[in-house]
Amino acid sequence: MKPFEYAIPETLQETFDFLAAPQSELKAGGIDLIDLMKEGLAQPRRLVNIRGLQELHFVKGDAATGLRLGPNLTLAEVAGHAALRESYRALAQAADAAATPQIRHVATLGGNLCQRPRCWYFRSSAFPCARKGGDQCYAVDGENQYHAIFGNDSGCVIVHPSATAVALMALGARLKIASAKAERELAIDAFFVSPETDITRENVLKPEEVITEVMLPPAARGFTSFYFKQKEKQAFDWPIAEVAVALTLAGGVCKDAKVVLGAAAPIPWRVPRAEALLKNQPISVKLAKQAAQEALKDANPLSENAYKVPVFKAAIYRTICRAAGIDPFA
Ligand SMILES: Cc1cc2nc3c(=O)[nH]c(=O)nc-3n(C[C@H](O)[C@H](O)[C@H](O)COP(=O)(O)OP(=O)(O)OC[C@H]3O[C@@H](n4cnc5c(N)ncnc54)[C@H](O)[C@@H]3O)c2cc1C
Ligand code: SF4
Known part of the structure; x- marks a missing residue:
């Protein structure tokens, strides 16, 4: 690891001041960033540790007006927060399913959103791949069993x-x-940010910028959500497929639907075709299965990951059913 300066701001303003120096980087829980520094993949000259910054640690508002979350909330705090569990269930479930209990007590919401990819070629300094400024992708013809089945042509x-x-x-x-x-x-x-737009970055943050708030819209009457993560094993693991579904229901009829896939594409992947199928229909197991079929129509598996297609189909239909409060196995 290269030597670096270590700064601990006491206010958000001080954070901006510290970030002004070139090659400064924010550290929250440090779960991802310190790993990258050990591997030599991140080499900040100054580490700005916002982990203890209370200005970024809050939950404000309520479900009627919308909740506002500080990015310094830990995943464990997000998972355990009563209002989130009640009105924005998918988020609490996603935070609860990530990593391990020890990590969830340190890792933050802001850091979780900004973490870098887990591609094993990316994580090893031995592979100077395209995302690190090189001229090739080692996964596209290599070990790609955990890689993308959508948006993988750039x-x-x-x-x-x-x-x-x-x-x-x-x-x-x-x-x-x-x-x-x-x-x-x-x-x-x-x-x-998709690879098509910029292959070297995952989001639009500029070096001097900080996420200061995550805002959830008001949870209207009939609004419900569910998150599901499929792993290879029951104990801790990364997902091979994950799905979040949010529905607005009125008398059992779906008035609005969002279906988003994780572990599927270089960005969280919305499936508008599935959403369109659900809208203005009463949710049933049959309809949920049709939506899952529709969602996978554009899938383009790589050499080693075609197994993900049936896994996603099952995960999507079950998550739609769970969000709607119906038994997927009925
Ligand atoms: C064994 C293991 C298993 C894991 N399993 C999962 C999993 O199943 N699902 C999952 O989602 N994750 C998983 N993770 C990843 C883990 O959840 C993330 O690494 C963690 O959430 C990062 O949060 P952090 O606070 O430690 O971020 P840090 O490592 O401190 O920072 C990560 C990045 O975020 C930036 N950053 C942090 N806060 C802000 C902010 N407020 N504004 C702007 N930029 C910011 C930092 O500059 C840095 O670039 C796993 C990690 C490990 C080690
Ligand atoms: S998928 Fe290819 S380009 Fe992307 S991080 Fe992995 S090896 Fe690099």
Whole structure:
């Protein structure tokens, strides 16, 4: 690991001041960043540790007006928060399913959204791949069993690693992003960057910017959600498929639907074809299965990951059923 300066800001303003120096990087829980530094993949000259910054650690509002979450909440806090479990269930479930109990007590919501991909070629300094500025993707013709089945035709076939991103996209979240000079808000859909746009980055954050708030819209009457993660084994594991579904139901009829897939594509992947099929229909097991079929129509598996297609079909239909409160096995 290269030597670096270590700064501990006491306010958000001080954070911006520390970030102004070139090659400064934020550290929250440090679960991802310290790993990358050990491997030599991140080499900040200054580490700005915001882990203890209370200004970024809060839950404000309520389900009627919308909840506002500080990015410094740990995954364990998100998973255990009563209002989230009640009204934005998919997010609490996603946070609860990520990593291990020890990691969830340290890792933060902001860091989870901004973590870098888990592609094993990316994580090893031995492979100077396209995402690191090289000229080839080692996974596309290599070991790609955990890689993308959608959006994988632009030179990098990672899957986006963040569980909370999948849930937040289904829930229609927005992010507040600030720097010393400006503040902006954007829908979380606009936060993630596909390889087609820029192969070297996963999101639109500029080096001087900080996520300062994650905003959840009001949970209207009939709004319900569910998140499901399929792993290879029951004990801790990364997902081979994850699905978040948010529905607005009126008398059993679906008025609005969002279906988002994780471990599927380089960005959290919405499936509008499945959403369209659900809208203005009473949710049933049969309809959920049709939506799952529809969702996978555009899948384009790589040499080693065609197994993901049936796994996603099962995961999607079950998650739609669970969100709607019906038994997927009835
Ligand atoms: C064994 C293991 C299993 C895991 N399994 C899962 C899993 O199943 N699902 C899953 O989703 N994740 C999983 N993870 C990843 C883990 O959840 C993330 O690494 C963690 O959430 C990162 O959060 P952090 O606070 O430690 O971020 P850090 O490592 O501190 O930071 C990560 C990045 O986020 C940036 N950042 C942090 N906060 C902000 C902010 N407020 N504004 C702007 N940028 C910010 C940092 O600059 C850095 O670039 C796993 C990790 C491990 C080690
Ligand atoms: S999938 Fe992306 S990160 Fe992995 S080797 Fe290919 S270019 Fe690199």
